[in-house]
Amino acid sequence: MKKTISVTVNGxxxxxxxxxxxxLVQYIRDVLNLTGTHVxxxxxxxxACTVMVDxxxxxxxxxxxxxxxxxTVTTIEGLAQGGELHPVQSGFWEHHGLQCGYCTPGMIMASAQILQRNPDxxxxxxxxxxxxxLCRCTGYQNIVQAVQCAAKKMKSKSVAR
Amino acid sequence: MIPASFDYIAAKSLDEAISLLATHKDDAKILAGGHSLLPAMKLRLMQPKVLIDLGRIKELSYIKEEAGQLRIGAMTTHFQVETSDLLRRVCPLLPETATQLGDMQVRNKGTIGGSVAHSDPAADWPAAILALDAEIVATSARGDRVIKATSFFVEMLTTALEPGEILREIRIPGGKGKSGQAYVKVRHPASGFAVVGVAVNLAADGGKCQSAGVGITGVSPKAYRAANVESGLKGNALDAKTLSAAAAHAADGVDINSDLYASAEYRKQLATVYTRRALEIAASRLK
Structure with missing residues (x-):
């Protein structure tokens, strides 16, 4: 029996x-065509399939x-606001927290949650x-550095405010 | 990996869930956080015809003190247990267990009630629930039934829940005096499940052990109370020699699991060593 659902994804x-x-991952990827979330x-x-639900x-x-x-669901596509990368995204960019990139959307979503709960x-x-x-490329070192960099960015942002 | 087809019903209240379960009987499974059930369904190890989701029943999610007990609603997530100020203060064993369970995302969605009702032989909660001498409240059309944790875990993936019953609440008896608690585990490097997990709840008075609860998971097809470890502690001073001698009985009288990761002999050794470590940590926290 089919069921009608209503989900707010990235606004x-x-x-x-x-x-x-x-x-949920199939719904996001195959129904909504948001393929940033990986399987x-x-x-x-x-x-790799990490998203935020409520x-x-x-x-x-x-x-x-x-x-x-x-x-309310947020996927990797919904993290950047107003054309500006989320601090975790720019942290991964600057510290090269990836090689092949397959785990990256999930890594970034999980890292965003970590920093939301523990800014330091x-x-x-x-x-x-x-x-x-899991990341099979990096050995995690650059990922941890990327998250630390994001933490600093978020702190200086909140001070500026 | 896609589960076999099923009907999905989101229950709006516990009463509705009970009546749905009474209607669909063995065709139905209760969905809590889904972190044990959905993987099993994706592997088609389970193919229920109907899923009754408790996820929208807010009143099943709570941690409170009542009638001298701690009461935890079945739909309380591992994360809520991990971060509860009340539990950190009065029963730190539960947050300490939660933080070692699965991973952050699993803790966000998985529930204590779902895990306990699933009774995975390598799950973390059963060790803590047993060490704390908890009670499990099952509810059905016939009303509530209170089951001691020691009789709840029957066999691998089998509990004392009867057809039509839903695990509603977990009750932890209030501690008398000062207690020392600890949970330590050997984490399977891939799955995060407990190869061996040992939960300890000690109470002492005047340097002597008044009561000891030792729950062990991962070692045997079901989690168990290590009775011979407990009796080796009760009435004795909790010095290193006593703890070590008691811990040697960690796997007395149980069938020991053997798999690709850990042979029975290795698991038994791990059980002894990790029981000693858990006892040492718990005893040090009494001071």
Whole structure:
């Protein structure tokens, strides 16, 4: 039995008729055509599919689109505001926190959550926060540096305000 | 990986969920956070015809003190347990367990009730629930039924929940006097599950151990209370020698899991070592 859901993704409200077994990541990629969110392991281990649902970073391969009915979702496409990269995005840019880029959307979404909850994390806290995101290229060193850089950017921004 | 087809119903209240479960019986599964159930459905290990989602029932998400107990609603996420000021103050074992569970995204969505009801043999919560001598409240059309944690975990992926029952709440008895708690685990490097996880809840008076709860997960097809470790502690001074001697009984009388990552012999050794470490940390926190 199909089900109608209403989900606000990156500020736009969508109404779609879906099969209950449609995963949130498939809804985002295949129905809404937002392909920035990646499908990696499909077993909630790698974190490539991380998006924010009602402000919480979740693995969208382990959530039904139906569970997101009525929710607000932010994907990697919705992170930059007014044509300006989110501090985590520019941190990854400046510190080259990627090689192939496959894990990057998930890494950035998870990092944004880490900094939202803890604006001044230690390297260890960043690594603990990113336990659910696998990168097979970088060895994580540049990713941690990118997140630290983002933390500094966000702090100086909030001081400026 | 796509689950087999099913009907999805978002219950608006616990009463509605109970009545839906009574209608659909064995065809239905209860969906909490979905972090155990959905992976199993994607692998088609489970193919329920109906999913009853508790996700919209806000009143199942709480952490409170009531009637001398701590009460945690089934839909409370691991993250909410991890960051609860109340729990950090009165029952730090629960936040300490939560922070080692899965990863940040899993903790954001997964729930304590869902995990306990799933009863994965390598899940973290059962160890803590057992060490704390918790009670599990199951509810159905017949009303509430309170089940001791020690009788709740029956077998691998099997609990004492009966058809038609929904896990509604977890109750932790209030501590008497000062307690020392700890959770330590050997984390599987890929899955994050506990290869061995040991939760300890000690109470002492005048330097002697008054009570000891030791819950162990990952070692056996179901989590268990390590009775011989506990009896080796009770009434004794909690010195290094006592802790070490007691910990040697960590895997007494249980079937020990063996898999590609850890043989039974290795797991048994890990259980002994990690029980000793958990006891040492918990004892040091008594002071």
């Amino acid at each position: 736009v409200t969508h109404q779609n008729e879906i099969e209950p077994r449609l995963l 990696g392991c499909e077993t909630s281990l790698c974190g 402000g919480q970073a979740v693995k969208s391969c382990t959530m039904l689109a139906a569970q997101a009915d009525g929710s 994390p230690t390297d260890e806290e960043i690594r603990h926060g990113l336990e659910g995101n």
